[in-house]
Amino acid sequence: MNDVLTFVSQNLDEGKKVALVTVTGITGSSPATPGQMLAVLTDGTTKGTAGGGASEHLIIERAKLAIQNNENTFTLKIDHSESGMSCGGSMEVFGNILGNHTGLCIFGGGHIAQSLAKIASQTGFYVTVIEDRPEFEENFDSASYITSKPEDYGQIGAINFADFVVICTRGHSTDDIALRYCLSKKIKYIGMIGSKTKVAEIFSKLRSEGVPQADLDSVFAPIGLDIASSDPREIAVAILAELLLIKNNGKLQHKRKT
Numbered sequence: 001m002n003d004v005l006t007f008v009s010q011n012l013d014e015g016k017k018v019a020l021v022t023v024t025g026i027t028g029s030s031p032a033t034p035g036q037m038l039a040v041l042t043d044g045t046t047k048g049t050a051g052g053g054a055s056e057h058l059i060i061e062r063a064k065l066a067i068q069n070n071e072n073t074f075t076l077k078i079d080h081s082e083s084g085m086s087c088g089g090s091m092e093v094f095g096n097i098l099g100n101h102t103g104l105c106i107f108g109g110g111h112i113a114q115s116l117a118k119i120a121s122q123t124g125f126y127v128t129v130i131e132d133r134p135e136f137e138e139n140f141d142s143a144s145y146i147t148s149k150p151e152d153y154g155q156i157g158a159i160n161f162a163d164f165v166v167i168c169t170r171g172h173s174t175d176d177i178a179l180r181y182c183l184s185k186k187i188k189y190i191g192m193i194g195s196k197t198k199v200a201e202i203f204s205k206l207r208s209e210g211v212p213q214a215d216l217d218s219v220f221a222p223i224g225l226d227i228a229s230s231d232p233r234e235i236a237v238a239i240l241a242e243l244l245l246i247k248n249n250g251k252l253q254h255k256r257k258t
Helices: 002-013 053-068 111-122 134-139 150-155 157-161 172-183 196-208 213-217 232-247
Strands: 018-027 037-040 046-048 073-079 090-098 102-107 125-131 144-147 164-167 189-192
Touching: 002 018, 002 037, 002 046, 002 157, 018 053, 018 144, 037 053, 053 073, 053 090, 090 125, 090 144, 102 111, 102 172, 111 125, 111 232, 134 144, 150 172, 164 172, 164 232, 172 189, 172 196, 189 232, 196 213
Parallel strands: 102 125, 102 164, 125 144, 164 189
Antiparallel strands: 018 037, 018 090, 037 046, 073 090
């Protein structure tokens, strides 16, 4: 996986677009394994694997087409028997086209995350949702969905290409784990949801364990602009407003003249 991520990073640094394809599921007998990653360039150059064989060839061609058509993401389900392979199973992949959009990783799949993923994708973010409940995937039709237990966050390659991270998991302990992991990365914006009391408790614990105060000061928590609302959909809008403010180097002020 590290070779694939290094390949992606190098080509992005050179201004190239890259399709990063992840195997998200298999059925029956398949040469692929969930979590496998394949990077594809416009000219067909690849790094990594999605199982090999004729099915991988189809994936590469679909990835090249997605780059050429300026798509943000794509999904593909392949029946191995239809692609000429004898194993008889099937596989599903998700492709993210990197290089022309801003990456947003959301830790958590609850109501706020669902609303945020939808509106963020409409404003140019390519969104990856990280959640340990696979049944929540059906709520995210505009984002890449990765099912991962908190202890496996270190295996998630998508975080390496995230400019923005929003932490809104279902509990203090999982927020804590996600924040620890994200602080180890060079990410433009890390935001964490929660009350001031909750944030203070987590920060105090991290300080006692040696996390530098400067790292904690870089975290936007509690997250979002203060819009005096507890509605999940409105909170999502407040979070997106803060993301756009940071992304566009804006100033927090009313445009109306006083």
